[in-house]
Amino acid sequence: MEVAESLIADGYVKGRPSIGVQIDPRYTEEYAKSVNAPAGLLVYDVIPLSGAYNAGIKAGDVIVE
Secondary structure (H helix, E strand, C coil): CHHHHHHHHHCCCCCCCCCCEEECCCCCHHHHHHCCCCCCEEEEEECCCCHHHHHCCCCCCEECC
């Protein structure tokens, strides 16, 4: 209930860490192999001024570690 209330009130869950990226769930290991790309998490969007943004992560990057 606490999580639902936080999502309704703030749009996110307070007190939980976030690196600041949105991941494309359509990017699977099978798809990565078919296009000769590394398997991992495909970054769809980066939240401005987040940890990921400050680290230089950009949309289209693949996080492998």
